[in-house]
Amino acid sequence: MKTYLWQRLLLFVPTLLGMTLLTFLLGVVSPADPAMVVMTMDGMSAPSAEELLLKRHEMGLDQSYAMQYVSWMAGVLHGRWGVSFIDGKDVLGTLLAALPVTLSVTSMAIFWVIFFSIPLGAVMAVYYLQWPDRLLLLLSMALTSVPVFWLAIIAMQVLCENLRIFPTSGYGSLRNLLLPGLILGVGTIGAVMRLQRDALLAVLADNYILTARAKGLPFFYIIYKHGLRNSFITVVTMLGNYISGLLGGAAIIEMIFSLPGLGTLVLAAVQARDYPIIQGYVLMVGCMTIFVNMGVDVLYVLLKPQLRLEGRRDYDCR
């Protein structure tokens, strides 16, 4: 089991390398010359061509891209993620300060996803092809098709301003996160409902369910004890695939609900052409996604050791 786990984790090495390479390339294609930016940061000096050349040499910008990548990578590993073009602050520090907000919104979204999708998916499977199933199927498609930014504005108006159920904005307490988390999770709720339905249907088709029913166990006991528990493994491990979508989508939600997270930070950086922050954002979200997927892989092995030799369930087509 241990060797298998290591093998699985080793598979993430090329993914991590590829992700860092892509992030590095983002910096290469960005139209700004870092040497120029550093030298004109005080807003007063206009460097001569020689000074610029010297600075470029000093910063290693005259080396080949491969060399630059290696030294950039070494810097990233040592926590030197560059400095912001705008305020000259350390990128990693700025990102880490915003990270908890994004993480809490995303966690809240995941909470809502589990809270709604598992029971709704179970209802769909139990009433397979009957009207509750059809209705919920339609609902799940609606949830995955609705533009979240639009829904967020309407929800804010109706639930926060008219009905005063949730606070409109602010960050600090759990109450502030309830609505943003829910809106962020809406698309994923729709998708995971379907997953849960299919997973439970697959389990319910198994022979041991037939045995349990033949033994005369109550139907809902079977659903809960045998069905839900077994389908849960599939669904939880599939959740990892949605993390990256949630982390990315959090940007829009944070902006609308004015939460000071990574998304708000990167959108401001986009407006200000603050490339190091954008680059750092991709690196951070990318790493988080990969680490979550690693965690999910480990979880999968721990939850279902008999599947140790098969590969992880293929990603669904999105």
Next chain:
Amino acid sequence: MTADKWLERVAVGVWAFFFLVAALAPWLVPYDPAYVDMQHVLEFPDAMYWLGTDSLGRDVLSRLIMGARVSIGFAFVAACCTMTAGLFIGTVGGWFGGRLDAAVQMIINVFQGIPGFSLMIALAGILEPGFTSMLLAVVLTSWTGFARVVRGEVLRIRSEHFIEGLRALGAGNAFILQHYVWRSLLPVISTLFTIRLGAVILSVSGLSYIGIGLQPPLADWGLMVNEGQTYFRTYPLLLYAPGSCIFLLCMAFHILGESLKRRFVSAGRVYK
């Protein structure tokens, strides 16, 4: 199954309606969608402006119609590019196998680990926001979905006996791929294509909403939601009209994709 059929027909109807509107947009618009008329700012719907005007006095209906053209047009281009990339890479991996396949699989894995929407934001932010950077962002983040499915299908078809027969008859790679492999991929591809269209419209409208997608004065639906949100308490149509267009169209694509999927599964073809 009658309810499904009914739903499917409605979806096809919605799709056809939007498609026609998009195709005929330049002849359908009652006014120039970009024409700023400060004499008629924020008007409620009347006989002259069927859906009212926005904060710059532009006709909302005209902007919606042009928005359909922009959204659907972009989604088609993006989905075609994504499909081509996915089809090519997936076929290379699945058909030739060996080291090439291992490399393809590794690249797919790398790209799959990349958070799509975040990369879209970054690309739009680092390149100039606009059509090209959006296209690049969408294709870069979504070709893996096609490539993976195509690879799997090609791998499956490759081991079938009739391929061996074709080879014995002297058919070359290009001939078999063109006449047999790609043709049998059609159902899978068309399903993925339909779903992808909806997904592209959704993510592009999101990017346009936050101001880094398609740029004004283009009349994009996401952009219209953004412009309308300031005034929507008094002029709710400015928000509801473009938003519900996005919603309806995406939903139609979704339902169509699902019914295509179901049709091909019940026709005995393996979908996944």
